[in-house]
Amino acid sequence: MIDLYAAGTSNGMRARLALEECGLQYTFHPIDLMKGEHKTPQFLAMNPFGQIPVMQDSEGPGGKPVTLHQSSAILMYAAEKSGRFLPKDPAARPAFLEAYMSASTDITPQFGAVFTALRAKEVHAPTAELLKQRLKLHFKVWDDLLGKRKYAAGSEFTIADLSLYAGYWRTKGALAECVAGLPNLERWGNEIGARPGVQRALKI
Ligand SMILES: N[C@@H](CCC(=O)N[C@@H](CS)C(=O)NCC(=O)O)C(=O)O
Numbered sequence: 001m002i003d004l005y006a007a008g009t010s011n012g013m014r015a016r017l018a019l020e021e022c023g024l025q026y027t028f029h030p031i032d033l034m035k036g037e038h039k040t041p042q043f044l045a046m047n048p049f050g051q052i053p054v055m056q057d058s059e060g061p062g063g064k065p066v067t068l069h070q071s072s073a074i075l076m077y078a079a080e081k082s083g084r085f086l087p088k089d090p091a092a093r094p095a096f097l098e099a100y101m102s103a104s105t106d107i108t109p110q111f112g113a114v115f116t117a118l119r120a121k122e123v124h125a126p127t128a129e130l131l132k133q134r135l136k137l138h139f140k141v142w143d144d145l146l147g148k149r150k151y152a153a154g155s156e157f158t159i160a161d162l163s164l165y166a167g168y169w170r171t172k173g174a175l176a177e178c179v180a181g182l183p184n185l186e187r188w189g190n191e192i193g194a195r196p197g198v199q200r201a202l203k204i
Pocket of ligand 1: 009010011012033038050051052053069070071072
């Protein structure tokens with residue numbers, strides 16, 4: 001049995017996309033960040049960082065229970081458990097790792113930086129703008145890449161697409177100007193967004 005504790009943020013969505021697309025049954029426990037449900041002693045026992053998402057699998061490797069935080073770790077865990085969306089060809093792995101890491105460590109944290117700057121009590125406009133431009137630049141590079149390849153890591157759909165989609169979806173919803181005018185990214189986003197597993201994940 002898998003339990004997922006998450007909210008409708010990019011990191012939370014990455015974990016939902018993982019479980020839905022990998023076809024793993026799970027119980028979803030929505031966490032209200034505004035109410036601080038991620039800072040309770042019970043939650044901190046699962047993730048000492050006090051952040052969503054957290055996944056618990058009562059049947060982890062060797063039949064032992066696993067508690068896992070870090071959205072990209074959950075995504076990788078789901079792919080390995082289900083045997084899906086990881087390139088089988090070792091020659092395809094470096095490009096996959098590169099795409100996966102960019103999606104996970106460039107896009108979402110940069111989105112988080114912009115969002116944090118904009119939510120400050122006293123917004124420092126030049127800093128917020130600088131951070132936003134960096135996010136736009138990341139997406140511009142992805143737009144160029146997706147002009148030359150069908151999926152994030154090449155010709156095969158992988159969890160790099162799911163990781164990137166989480167950040168794309170969140171940015172499109174909250175900072176649409178950062179993904180505007182990027183036709184290859186949009187073509188890719190429409191395709192990924194139409195997948196039934198992605199559609200289920202988005203119904204949060
Ligand atoms: N590296 C972590 C980041 C998790 C994270 O930043 N979660 C945010 C929501 S997207 C959160 O829980 N924020 C509330 C807080 O930090 O208090 C991951 O990928 O899961």
